[in-house]
Amino acid sequence: MAYNPEPLSETSVIKFNDQDFHSLRDRCLQKHLHFEDETFPAEASSIGGELLQGKNLSNLEWKRPWVRANSLSLPFVPPHFILDDASRFDIEQGIAGDCWFLAALGSLTQNPQCLQKILMDQSFSHQYAGIFRFRFWQYGQWVEVVVDDRLPTIGRDYLFVRPRKGNQEFWPCLLEKAYAKLRGSYSNLHYGYIENALVDLTGGVVTTVNLHSSPSDLLMAVKMAAETGSLMTCATPNGPTAGAQVMKNGLVSQHAYTVTGAEKIQYKRGWEEIIRLWNPWGKTEWRGRWGDGSREWQETRDRRKIQLYENKEDGEFWMSCQDFQENFSCLFICNQFPITLDHGITPHERWHLIMFKNQVLLGNTTGAPRRETQYFFDVSELMRGHNVVVSFTVRPQSLKAEDENFPIRFQVFKVRQPFQQFQERLPPTFFSPFRHDIQGIEYEVNSNFTKSFHLIPGHYVVVPSAPREKTEYLLRIFLKMPDSDRYRAFGILRLVLPSSPGNGLIPMSFLCSNQGLDIDATQLQNLLNQELLTGMVSPRACWSQPQPDTPPAATSLKVDGRLDQEEFGRLWRRLVHCQVWLVLCNYHSYFIKFSKYLLGAQPCTRVKGHEKGEELPAPRSR
Structure with a gap:
């Protein structure tokens, strides 16, 4: 009933920096050496100057978990990659402001199948050579990043994500290092966009919900998303000062949290809708209604209290849905197929995907929009709710940190007669400003942008433009269609590739294969x-x-x-x-x-x- 992504195979994975994990590990094992990554060296340059300001660099050391465990004057606890199961409580944020990435990672731990694709089977015992690998989704392709296990420390403290006290699990620390390598340095993780992390960890599509105008039944929306295995994160708005600051209510301004659950609980003579969140900092929690130790938990007689409530300093807490909407700005829901809160997916519907990889838009300095690049699609059936989702992913190299403007804008037009005969490119006369029936809608795009539409049956075109410089991107168009034997038999699932007008009978799976x-x-x-x-x-x-x-x-x-x-x-x-x-x-x-x-x-x-x-x-x- 939902779009199923292609299975991840070794042949479809790109080796970052052309580093092959197996050959590097085997070479180290043969020579009885521990791997040292020359492409991400154990030096200050891999951290970045922004995060090292005010630090005593003479005390900076890069240590492997085995070496550090032996050097501390504490009972020896051997390091583990994963001890029991991977959990969000294994993560504790360091000095980097990468809560946007860790909140997404914390949500990913609730989907073990997706998490396993990134972590794979690794350990500090079997064939250990000081080398580990992780996979991230980049620009329509899975990329494998190899790192050594040397982690930056000052004294007894890890600078960045550290293992939870007493368990010595290092999968979050090494995963963060691999992501820092992918991004260029740890400093490049210092502040970022939650949507980017969600997409990089799953290859999915992100639905952004404005909590100030969200659906009335927010509880059911969150529960529905959780049942589909979606990743859910949220963010607090900026505070009175720059940066993340702890407020009186215990929340942190300009900070990302993981949404881990939602329930309706019996309270006094009625019912209360509550939502559960987790803070990547590990301890700082909400101090308001339904928080740990609150009066509401003492007064409730709900039989599920034992299963739902734990008064621990682990960063996880409950709050009412009303307080949640008042204190958070956005809710981000990520899945392999779009999550639409207006209607959702019924058993007789299915999302289908058209994907355009390695697309390039030339910059435009004249001011007039360039409309040479056009992507056609058809809406064949009148469906309830949002039935078309357009998603852009911009290549990171096309983004600049100092840029405040978005790199891409796009418009969606309904193509009417007599222009439906054009299958590859519409003539300039179609975009005449004197025509009032083209129904164009303009949107700005960040590095990851998704927009949902409710479109009537017809022929449509997506027209992107780059206001200034050349931009590389991936475009995905999701179409909601009926999913029944009758429609399957008569070829409703076959989609048209815009650049090949004569191939309307070729199925989507063939056209979109890696x-x-x-x-x-x-x-x-x-x-x-x-x-x-x-x-x-x-x-x-x-x-x-x-x-x-x-x-x-x-x-x-x-x-x-x-x-x-x-x-x-x-x-x-x-x-x-x-x-x-x-x-x-x-x-x-x-x-x-x-x-x-x-x-x-x-x-x-x-x-x-x-x-x-x-x-x-x-x-x-x-």
Whole structure:
């Protein structure tokens, strides 16, 4: 019922700085050495001057967890990568102002499957060589970053994320170091955007909810997002002074928090809606209603109090939804598919994706908007709620810290006659200022920007522009469509790639594959199972993989073991033609059985809307 991303494979991962983890580790193991990363050296340059101001650099040391554990005059506790399970309580923020990243990471720990894609299986014992690796989603591609385990310390204190006291778990410290390397230095983590961290950790799309104009049923919205495995974070507005400051109510201004739960609890003669948050600082908590030690927790008679309430200095606390909306500015929800709070997703709907990688916009210094780059899409069905989501991700190299203006602006137009014949680029006359029916809407884009629309059926175009300098970006367009056998059979899932007007019969999965418009036998097998067989036949009836000496398809004329876009298009059209006839025959069979049932000749198997295999009751006589 939701868009499922492609599985992460080794071949689809880019090696950051061309460093291969396995070859580097094996070399260290053979030479009995510990890895030292020359591309992110144990020097002050890797930290950055902004975070070292006022620090005594003569006391700065980079130590490996094993060495540091042996040097302290404390009972020896060996380091662990993960002890038991990874938890948000393993994280404690250091001197860097990277709460925006740690809050997203804390939320990720509630989705173990997604977290495992980043952490993988690593340890300080098995094949330990002082080298670790982590993966981040960058600009439409997973990137693997290799780091050594030397961490900056001054005296007994780690400068940045430190392991929780007593447990010696170092996965958060090393993950933060890998992210700092990806960004250039620890100083580049000092303040940032929550949306960027959420996308970098998941490859998902972020929905931003303005809490001052949020839906009335905020509790249900949060619970729905939690049930879908979404990451949720929030932020407090700026305080009276610059930087993060602890306020009288215990909250920190200009600070990011993780949303970890929401409940409706019995209180006095009614019910109270409460929400749970976690502070990456680890201790500073809300002192108001429903906070730890508050009167509300003492007075409630709700039987779930034992499961919900723990009075600990761990940075996690409850507060009422009303106080939450009054003290926080935005709620950020991230998932692999868009989360729309106006309607959500019903069992007969599905998000589908069109992706455009490695896109480039040329800067414009004349002031007039350049509209050479255009992306077309079709809305085929009238759906409830938001049915189109446009998401831009700007390449980090195109961003400048001192820039206050956004690097991209974009407009969405409905294409009417006579311009619907243009499939690659609309003529300048379409954008005439004297026309009033183009219905253009302009939005500004930050490094990650998502906008939801409710669009009526028709032909549309997204037109981005770069006000000044050249900008590289990734564009994703999510379309909500019906998800039923009837629509699948007649090709509703097939989307049109704007640059290829003649390929309307090629499925989205083929056009959006990481390997480009070219697939081998294994990829063809997976694609056909996903696009043709899902919802039509039994899961056991899977497309069998061709033998090694068998060509992947009879239409492959190059005999190179792969299908390009043209060859696959011919194969796909023939398969869809056969599929339509199969479904029509299937419906014809149901019609014959149902007709006999109405005539009282035989019982009939239940059809859509009932449990498969059960018999309908006998028809009542009038």
